[in-house]
Amino acid sequence: MPTRRKFLTSSASLGLLAAGRPLEAASLPPSAPLGKALVISTWDTGLAANLGAWKILSKGGHALDAAEAGVMVTEASQNCCVGLGGNPDREGIVTLDACIMDDQFNCGSVAALERIKHPISVARRVMERTPHVMLVGEGAQQFAVAQGFPLEPQKLSPDAEKAYREWLKTSAYQPIINVENTRGSKPTGPVGGANNHDTIALLAQDGQGRLSGSCTTSGMGFKMRGRLGDSPLIGSGLFVDNAVGAAAATGQGEDVIRMAGAHTVVEFMRQGLSPKAACEAAIKRLAQIKGSKAHDIQVCFIAVNKQGQHGAYALQKGFSYAVCDDKNQQQLLQSDYLLT
Ligand code: GLY
Secondary structure, three states: OOOOEEEOOOHHHHOOOOOOEEEEEEEOOOOOOOOOOEEEEEOOOHHHHHHHHHHHHOOOOOHHHHHHHHHHHHHHOOOOOOOOOOOOOOOOOOOEEEEEEOOOOOEEEEEEEOOOOOHHHHHHHHHHHOOOOEEEHHHHHHHHHHOOOOOOOOOOOHHHHHHHHHHHOOOOOOOOOOOOOOOOOOOOOOOOOOOOOOEEEEEEEOOOOOEEEEEEEOOOOOOOOOOOOOOOOEOOOEEEEOOOEEEEEEEOHHHHHOOOHHHHHHHHHHOOOOHHHHHHHHHHHHHHHHHHHHHHOOEEEEEEEOOOOEEEEEOOOOOEEEEEEOOOEEEEEEOOEOOO
């Protein structure tokens, strides 16, 4: 656990951060030099996820293990938008989506998975123990149980139960953007409030320079039964090309899908853009696609390149992301954004 915690209010107080504006910094447990080791993840919930990933990296572990372990922390927490504590679909059932990808183009995914605590681990088993990339719904659950994952009770968390009852009063979809933030730039509505959806996406580079990523969510709160967003889709919610870099998305999944978001960011990096510039270019493309409707949504990207540089960019104000690197420090950064 961090031994020292500093709250920072301006970039001037921290000095040289190229990637984003610092909101908070904390020291990490001391470790041996870790080469290019780096973890970056979405929202301030990423702070805890990064520590889970860093435990693996600081022992010289593989980026894939770090990517899985990091987001398992969020899946196990009572979070409005990730794991079994998340908001349900409009039938009142929590359905989970996740994907994982390593440095060799191996990838696995599950979607619309019910009653399993760690969808990211099932996605990894799909990758490692089946000839497939993606399993959905009942088949994904059947596979998970066959692999020894316990079937959890079909029960909403107290917060999700409350939010669902509230939603039933109108059954209207009124998303509140940036709800995943619990500190820093506050959301416009209550944290965990009705109709929200978001994601933990995490990118890791290990001491040997191997990249991997993970992405997991309960998806849009009170979504139509069967709705999938970007998070289980390789190329949309997550993409890793170890020769170039890795990228991941959070926000309105439908709009990330329509532009193959994470893959697009990696392709911009392949063309020579820095991670931040690649995220910005992808957001600008999305803004062009959406026109005046861009103001109604939030989409954010994070990226890492092979050189160990990282960056992020959002469509709208309010996106924060967490970064651990080999300077034995973790930072919560405020992303730059396009729309004013
Ligand atoms: N980005 C998560 C979702 O739209 O489901």
